[in-house]
Amino acid sequence: MDLLGSILYGFSVALTPDNLLYCFIGVFIGTLVGVLPGIGPVGAMSLLLPTTFHVSPLGAIIMLAGIYYGAMYGGSTTSILVNIPGEAASVVTCLDGYQMAMQGRAGPALGIAAFGSFIAGTISIIGLMLVAPPLAEAALKFGPPEYFTLMALGMTILIYLASGSIPKALMMAVLGIILASVGIDATSGKQRFTFGILELNDGIGLVPLVMGLFGISEVLLNLEQKVKREILKTRLKGLLPSRLDWRDSAKPIARGSILGFFLGILPGGGALISSFVSYGIEKRLSKDPSKFGKGAIEGVAGPESANNAATGGAFIPLLTLGIPANVVMAMLLGALLIHGLQPGPMLMKNHPDLFWGVVTSMYVGNAMLLVLNLPLIGMWVQVLRIPYRTLFPLILLFCLIGAYAVNYSQTDVLIMIIFGVIGYLMKKFQYEGAPLVLAYVLGPMLEDALRQSLVISNGSFAIFVTRPISAIGMVLAIFLVFSPLLPWVTKKRPVFKEE
């Protein structure tokens, strides 16, 4: 079947009333779950999984997939409004999105997040349609040495994440690595820093960590201000992104989409890393990096596009090879199994209706989400008008429940509160949370990849440079680390900025 024929075929199955309904239910629940901090798509999907037993396989996957990318749309909402990531992947949006809200620009922030997500989603779906199988095979070539190099590259982005003092940012990164090591070390089987607490065997959860570090700490900081935030609410400068905003956001959206798409394909890559890398890249390429962290719309447009594109990319290994790139994909795999479908290399061949139906419904879903989310912007912005004394208890409550609901663990809630205090103190003493989170996510993967590579190579470090992909990455990483120093070395410091 030629490409156009397949696409039309896909639309014909995706646009049936049944499947449209499932799509809508999925994206709606996804948005809801994405907005609520803590509870994520996995929880919602596991709830709905039993109800899909009696639904057609295509309908089931459409709905469950809708929950997933719907959550990515919704996750940025609370990040922007109250500095609490609705999804862990939306952490980066907090950095500039919240600042924009504080400047009365919550509407444009939410708007560009929605539009960027839509464009990115579309681009990633096109990618999915055109190049899925070859990309999946290429992704298989990424073994431990390649992952190590990739993570090392990711770490270099850290340097660009910092708005303030570099030594402090590096300290936070190192701290992130240490925090990520808490738990059972898979390679040696030993418990690290668990102090006998069973729950810590599984480590410090990302979701409670991020909610506490960014969300709870922000509430605490706001509470102690004597001068209230009433000021901000009177200066709502329009609900949608302006022409200038669009001009600034165009390239970040494009870059973010492509970046997110490719990073999403790699198992373990994913939305969070894509959004961080996008942020770093935008800052690096920006003519005025200093505006990042203070409400730069590029800091919202790029990462939000990246994390949505990553959700599209994540489908590739699942649909073409049967390898789930993350926990959500693993659930979809389970759903496919329940419906008697064998995920794996044969899926596309044996069930083209499934593949094309899902892919085209993703497009439909993205469109639905845009239509759903845009009018809601007006509503969300009103939330900021609620007096803080009424708002903050609700914020705290939702965080508490959300953190508990992740794994039914009181320890998780405790961790969130503790990191709320730590985050508060960090902000007081001027340490940044973003480098910590990035290192926390990359650190374990870096360590695992290193140890795996060394076992494979029998202890030789040469493996990192003898394998082509890895070698290229290494060169790139070294370049990135030292390139800021280039002006000093060549004494070509630009005195005036070009305009």
Add this chain to the structure above:
Amino acid sequence: MGKPDQVSSLFWSILGLGVVYLSYRLGLGTLTHPGPGFLTFWSGVILCCLSAVVFFQGVRAQRGGTGVTLPQRWAGMAWPKSVYVIIALLAYVLTFTYLGFLLSTIVLLIFLFKGIEPETWRRAFLSAGLSSFISYILFGIWLQVQLPRGLLEKLLF
């Protein structure tokens, strides 16, 4: 800048030393066969080194007069409120499973609505009750989150 940096960096160096020690005990392995403590050991070392850098930056700022003192950071802030909130949240977590969702949430919310910012008793009770009820419906029933059952739930259901 200044004193706060000195204080914070001191804290981090102590933490770093603790990490270095524990990592050493976990086992460093060799460069070609890193042990479980390898990465964290070096992380701890880097943490200590960087805290030294920050410490000296702080000293320099203080000497140069660009520093801020510790009390200044908290000047004009109603920081006791944050403390009360934290205590309330901790109390909530610890009694949550025993008292059950509804009761502990209502108590927490009354405290948060009333005890931190000025609010009338009536509004506090109303807001607390309404919010608890709505979140019970939203989370407990719609999203099927298994919220702990305690005294109040046993009475009502």
Add this chain to the structure above:
Amino acid sequence: MTKGKSRFIWAAAMAAWVLGIPAGVSYAAYPERPITMIVNYSPGGGSDLSARALAKYAEKELGQPVVVVNKTGAAGTLGVGAIAASKPDGYTIGVTTYSPLTMAPHMYDLPYNPLTDFEYIMGYGKYMYGPCVRGDSPIKTLKDLIDYAKVNPGKVKYSHPGLATPNNFGMIYLSKFTGAKWEGVTFKGAPEAVAACLGGHVDIVSQNPLDVVPYIKAGRLRLLASFCDTRWEWVPDVPTARELGYDFDVVSWLALGARKGTPAPIMDRLRKVFKNAMEDPEFLDILKKMHIPAAYRTPEEYKKLVEDGYIQNEKMIRELGLHKSQKKN
């Protein structure tokens, strides 16, 4: 008997009868509210979906919802720990798989004792294991692999999801029995382990049928042997290790259990209901799709499996140097 004594016995009998009535009545009314089923692995996986199918069936007979709650982490021990910490009133049950009960306790200090803290409802499924190589590899049989490994010492690598897993133990036992040597590379989970083999980064992948059968059918992977006491029903031509002359097998089990101390009438009810589930076509269908052979074991049989496994695995774990008493901290 003296008069006093017989009176005493009468009184005691009366008291027991009177006290017994409310107890009897309340057990007949069980369950009066929803039951929680704790699943110790992530949603969407084999353990999770099979448990959900059981829950669905049980709801019909018990008349109350059976709500699945995933409490994942730490190789399945967090969920099992939650069962051990629950009230033994019959309203919390859960999946009590084999390895958190027989392997993990030797490696970590856990807040539960696998030999005394649980009452089992039933064993219901088997996890199978076996080594696979890539489809395009020149290695066609287990013998080829052994020969290859002996000629190329230090070269052969296999992927597994954790040190104290049957996947890993299988490869280690095989190495001991054949004299061929290979080294294990730990990956985070099954998909990563499989991808590593498919991508050529390791030579062998040691996983459950669920994870590899689709690739075997597509020709991307080849199963060399079954590590279990029986062959894999999806690849019936491949012999077991034992058939090839290596006398060992590794297996793991899926089971349901509750906290010890749960009243006997409730346990009986649960056992009866879930035993009936083993005949439910929907449940059996799910097991089939998950590539988990249905394997009913009575509570006593499962208890014995756990006890035997506990002792047997302790030996292996000590040999590997992973026992908690062997670690410095």
